[in-house]
Amino acid sequence: MMSEDKQVTLIVTRQDDPESAPYDETFKIPYRNNMNVISALMEVRRNPVNANGEATTPVYWDMGCLEEVCGACSMIINGKPRQSCTALVDQLEQPIRLAPMSTFPVMRDLGVDRSRMFDSLKKVKAWVPIDGTYDLGPGPKMAENKRQWAYELSKCMTCGVCLEACPNVNSKSDFIGPAAISQVRLFNSHPTGAMNKNERLEALMGEGGLAECGNSQNCVQSCPKGIPLTTSIASMNRETALHSFKSFFGSDHEVE
Amino acid sequence: MAANREFLYRRLHSLLGVIPVGLFLIQHLVVNHFATRGPEAFNSAAHFMENLPFRIVLELFVIFIPLYFHAIYGVYIAFTSKNNVSSYGYFRNWMFYLQRISGIITLIFVTWHVWETRIQAGLGNVEVNYALMENILENPFMLVFYIIGVISTTFHFANGLWSFLVSWGITMSPRSQVISTYVTLGVFVLLSYVGIAAILAFAL
The missing domain is CATH 3.10.20.30 (Beta-grasp domain)
Incomplete structure (x- = not known):
């Protein structure tokens, strides 16, 4: 043998x-x-x-x-x-x-050293803040079909393959890359996470944010977990565009 | 707002490429197409455009300021990418690469074309009419340069329209992005036909 x-x-x-x-x-x-x-x-x-x-x-x-x-x-x-x-x-x-x-x-x-990816997750606040001084009780329920959809986005393991494949992530640019953008979509769709939606959108609209995506779509071709990264990017393009229209002259809307 | 400047510039770059620069491109190619109906038809159309009221204001705000903002910021964008089609030969990655190459070719072509026509006319050296274009395109080198320039421009516009739809979150799903690939391919073919037909009318 x-x-x-x-x-x-x-x-x-x-x-x-x-x-x-x-x-x-x-x-x-x-x-x-x-x-x-x-x-x-x-x-x-x-x-x-x-x-x-x-x-x-x-x-x-x-x-x-x-x-x-x-x-x-x-x-x-x-x-x-x-x-x-x-x-x-x-x-x-x-x-x-x-x-x-x-x-x-x-x-x-x-x-x-993949530290930059973890720094990006901190920058976009890729978490659901629930820690407080008292028990907040159970959060709002999430529909089962939505949970299944969100599970696909949660498969991201910060492996760095999408950043490696992206022509716009390089030493000449400070583009955050596809992984963190998709995580914003994941946490903004979570019923409790949505309470901090605007903070994440504004982080994506900052320097090196999602506007630096050039749509080469290498990320979605390369992702080992089959995460729909380009759909997430386009979705965040839509969300940030709407957010920028609503707050064009300043806004008193914290969320929504 | 300072932190948002890059987001603002990028979105402005995307918007200006379509409105007004893309719309101006369509209008320009359509007016050129009068050349296929003979010198008189072209000259009267060119004359009409030339005599529009507030011409300088229109040229500045519909053409030159948006065009050169788009072009100069675009060169910066093109040179901050690290093209990798040899390792990742996917269709969209090729389009990404060709968008940057066609952008540079288009900038060279358009700048030369503006110098040769609008600026020379402004200096009083030439008159913009059928004979001027006939004269330029008599030279086989210029004929090839103009054909490459026009195809590069229409490609850059059509493919840019595809990314415009993604960048503003209009096409989100993979299916909508495939459909818009075919639609923008159609835009590329049709505009190229309109542009090349006019060039050949001058040259032949």
């Missing part, structure tokens, strides 16, 4: 620290059935010797859940950003090229 000489070739773009220059290193590892990119990287970690037979440092990468719900193990695999846990070796063309996502600062090898 398992052939002794079958090998998997990995070409990894490595970087020793945030400041140093990247370089490629090739690894040949023994093939096992049903390998994913992470188990291939674990093999490199177990025996950190490159294709030239030289001992090297083990390749660093981030991982968490190993079932495509945490978003930590995103990297560029054969040119496309995706999670390495669900990238099956049998389905990939060899040699398998691994590189860190280019939109984020590289910490080491394949590990990047």
Whole structure:
């Protein structure tokens, strides 16, 4: 069943620290059935010797859940950003090229710092504020069909693939990117979250906000969770346009 | 309002591309089309446009100020994107890329065209009529330049109309965006026909 000489070739773009220059290193590892990119990287970690037979440092990468719900193990695999846990070796063309996502600062090898995404979530207040000094009681009910619809948007795992694919998220622009825009739609549709609707819309209308979207629609093509990101963007375009009309000369409407 | 300036500029950029610049483009191409009915028809139409009352005000507020705001801000937008069609060869990403390329070509073409016609006429060097265009388009290089310029302009307008509908939240669902892709494709084909027919009428 398992052939002794079958090998998997990995070409990894490595970087020793945030400041140093990247370089490629090739690894040949023994093939096992049903390998994913992470188990291939674990093999490199177990025996950190490159294709030239030289001992090297083990390749660093981030991982968490190993079932495509945490978003930590995103990297560029054969040119496309995706999670390495669900990238099956049998389905990939060899040699398998691994590189860190280019939109984020590289910490080491394949590990990047996605802090900007979490900062964006803070900027748009992607939460439902319920903490107070006393029990507020149960919130308003949400219709079951709406809950099911909202569940799709809640699948976002802040993995960074949509930002990586977007031509307008780069070092020359401060565009917030698709993920946070879609989260505004999610929290503004929540019955309690809607109480802070305008604050989120105004955050989206600020510097680097949703107006910087150029409609390349790469995000919706790339999202591993199939989130309708471009529909969310267009929906927030509509909401912010209406909000800006209503408050064009100033407004005394806090919400709605 | 200071924090909202970027949102305001972007939305203004989107709006001005359609109203008034897009509407002016349609009107201009339609008036040009008189060329297919012969020199007299074109000259009388051009003459009518030339003698509109408040011409300078109309030109400033319907054409030049919106046009060059749209153009200069558009160049800034084009140069802050990092095109990636080689890795993500999706249809909409190509349209995104072509929108930026056609914007630059259109800016070069329109600026040259304004210099050669409106500004030269303003300086009293030429008179805007059928003979002027016939003269310009006699040169095969200029003929090709004008054809590329007009196609680039109509593409930029039609595809820009598609993004206008998204940017203002008019087309939201994927289906409405597919339908508007076909509608704006039709706008591109029809306006290109109107524009090219006039160019060929001058040249042939």
